[in-house]
Amino acid sequence: MDMVTTNNRQWEKYQKEIADDRYYYARSCIRQTFFPGSEWAFIDILRNKLGKDIFDDPKHTTCTGIGYHSDVVPFQTTMTVVARHFALMTEAGYANITPSCITSFGIYTEILHAWEEHPELLERVREDLYKATKREFDVPKNLAHTSDVIYKFRNQIAMQMVHPLVDVHTGKPLRVVDHIGCHYAKMFPSKGVGGAEFPAVLSGMVDAWGGECIDYPERRHCCGFGFRNYLVQANRGYSVANSMKKLESMEPYEPDFIVTNCPGCGMFLDKWQYTISEMSGKTYGKNGYGIPVLTYEEMAGLVLGYNPWDLGLQMHQVAVEPLLDKMGIDYDPEKKYCDADGKLISLPKCPTFLKQ
Amino acid sequence: MGRIIDILNQDTHFCDGLNSCMNCGVCTAVCPAAEFYNYDPRVIVDTVQRGDESEIEELLKSNTIWYCGECMSCKPRCPRGNTPGEVIMALRKASIETGLFVESEKGRQQFAIKRAIADSVLGVGYCVSPDIAVPEKHPEQGPVWEWICANKEQVYERVHANYDGNGAGALRHVDEASLNELKEIFKVTGGTAFMESIEQCSKEKAAALGMDIEEYLHETYTFNSGGDGYGNNE
Missing domain, CATH: 1.10.1060.10 (Alpha-helical ferredoxin)
Structure with a gap:
């Protein structure tokens, strides 16, 4: 067997099945709060750029994930809330579910695994859901995180590319740091593209769209959310310290931007750059700027030519303009803080050190 | 055993x-x-x-x-x-x-988490929302988040969200029937009892420490003695 075949066989272990159409969409508490433009862009790309069927259900709720991993919601409750999502999916005539959150994805994966290992748990959940809501459900045929779906169609997106991940001034690929988030593949490595060891879901997009992913020492380290370690103000030192460990580790590689899988990780790597700058004066980008942090939907949206302010990039604390300039994107800086009618809302205050 | x-x-x-x-x-x-x-x-x-x-x-x-x-x-x-x-x-x-969680400083924080997250799940249908992550409790979020919170309707409308609206979309208002289903699930599966036990033990601990419950909530959210995890202060 030649080396290429052997490597391909090895790599097969790190692939996963991703449904190619008809998705039931599960929104994210954090993504819809901090990156609502990303959720809009995901649906818009699927429907209008890729011609896919995706159902956005008003009856969907949280999976309770943050409560579950901060130990105020028991497993039986979380499983039954997720079972209700499966019931809504079943009733709407869908069999593939795509959550927009890594915490949710980890929980859905854990639950499906638990039901396989302990079938009695599934039976009890069926009983509890019926008792509480009179609903019944099918277990989904396919579970894919929303980034898995974009990864699957990365080459179709590349064919519609308006702005590749290339510095228009030098012609060189943009240097990108990816962060796939702990619960994407550390708990169940076979359920994530590339597993926990070879993060490929985001770097696959970066490669397909002309950029270059940087492998740096703390690439796999947690962003520092740590659930209760952020939720409680007294514990936030843990959170900022872990983000700082990553930022310090990536800084020497001079990344043009960070792309994140998990909405929480994206929010922390963005906001903690502000906090660190206020605490110590330190900024991680060039000329007093930070390192811009994008969600993969925002990255896909920019590549496809979406207006940055439609994507919600004005909601980031770290200014994205240096990146937009490198990509040669024609944006209107005057419209950054405007409402839907193009009227200026007001201007946010400026940080002490971080350029905005 | x-x-x-x-x-x-x-x-x-x-x-x-x-x-x-x-x-x-x-x-x-x-x-x-x-x-x-x-x-x-x-x-x-x-x-x-x-x-x-x-x-x-x-x-x-x-x-x-x-x-x-x-x-x-x-x-x-x-x-x-x-x-x-x-x-x-x-x-x-x-x-x-x-009930042993109230014996440690970090364990007592479960009360602050229950009040923030679990109450949000049953109140609005999501763990987090712009109405809960308020800048006063999250100064680390920075001035852009402050700007968003001060102009929620306009900012969220600009980025195609359906903030507090009916129907589908990001940040929509979750209807009463769905919230009631969530509450029933919590009751049937022991989630409500679990949360009530956090409340009850916390109230008893607050009384034992001579604090009213709001004072205790503030303390569990903000106080960090710098303890080393083995009952000693460093």
């Missing part, structure tokens, strides 16, 4: 998370909590594995079990297939079920 060990043995996380630890310490080496706290998941797993009821009871009363961030970075690294993070989840649940 002791009472606490019986509770642990009924917990799926405990049964799945602990096979046979050989004390190699890889979990501690990769642990983000061990990096910044005086915290050692290897020692916890070793203590639990020994099965000494009184040692486990001490753990349930201590700060130690509350440092883990549940990132599960330990899971793919353990050569024996253990997950210290899952053992921690089981210990925390047992600490709440036995």
Whole structure:
């Protein structure tokens, strides 16, 4: 067997099945709060750029994930809330579910695994859901995180590319740091593209769209959310310290931007750059700027030519303009803080050190 | 077998998370909590594995079990297939079920988390919302978040969200029927009882400490003595 075949066989272990159409969409508490433009862009790309069927259900709720991993919601409750999502999916005539959150994805994966290992748990959940809501459900045929779906169609997106991940001034690929988030593949490595060891879901997009992913020492380290370690103000030192460990580790590689899988990780790597700058004066980008942090939907949206302010990039604390300039994107800086009618809302205050 | 060990043995996380630890310490080496706290998941797993009821009871009363961030970075690294993070989840649940969580500073924080997150789940249908992550409690979020919160309707409309609206879309108002289903699920599955036990134990502890409940809530959200996790202050 030649080396290429052997490597391909090895790599097969790190692939996963991703449904190619008809998705039931599960929104994210954090993504819809901090990156609502990303959720809009995901649906818009699927429907209008890729011609896919995706159902956005008003009856969907949280999976309770943050409560579950901060130990105020028991497993039986979380499983039954997720079972209700499966019931809504079943009733709407869908069999593939795509959550927009890594915490949710980890929980859905854990639950499906638990039901396989302990079938009695599934039976009890069926009983509890019926008792509480009179609903019944099918277990989904396919579970894919929303980034898995974009990864699957990365080459179709590349064919519609308006702005590749290339510095228009030098012609060189943009240097990108990816962060796939702990619960994407550390708990169940076979359920994530590339597993926990070879993060490929985001770097696959970066490669397909002309950029270059940087492998740096703390690439796999947690962003520092740590659930209760952020939720409680007294514990936030843990959170900022872990983000700082990553930022310090990536800084020497001079990344043009960070792309994140998990909405929480994206929010922390963005906001903690502000906090660190206020605490110590330190900024991680060039000329007093930070390192811009994008969600993969925002990255896909920019590549496809979406207006940055439609994507919600004005909601980031770290200014994205240096990146937009490198990509040669024609944006209107005057419209950054405007409402839907193009009227200026007001201007946010400026940080002490971080350029905005 | 002791009472606490019986509770642990009924917990799926405990049964799945602990096979046979050989004390190699890889979990501690990769642990983000061990990096910044005086915290050692290897020692916890070793203590639990020994099965000494009184040692486990001490753990349930201590700060130690509350440092883990549940990132599960330990899971793919353990050569024996253990997950210290899952053992921690089981210990925390047992600490709440036995009421021992109020004995430690970090354990008492469950009250602040219950009031913020669990109440949000049943109140608005999501763990987090722009109405809960208010800048006064989140100064670290910075001036852009402050700007968003001060202009929620306009900013969210600009980025195609359906803030507090009916129908589909990001941040829509979750209808009463769906919220009632969530509440029923919490009742039927023990979620409500679990949350009420956090409330009840916290109220009793607040009274014992001579605090009213709002003062206690503020204390559990903000106070950090810098303790080392073993009952000592550094």
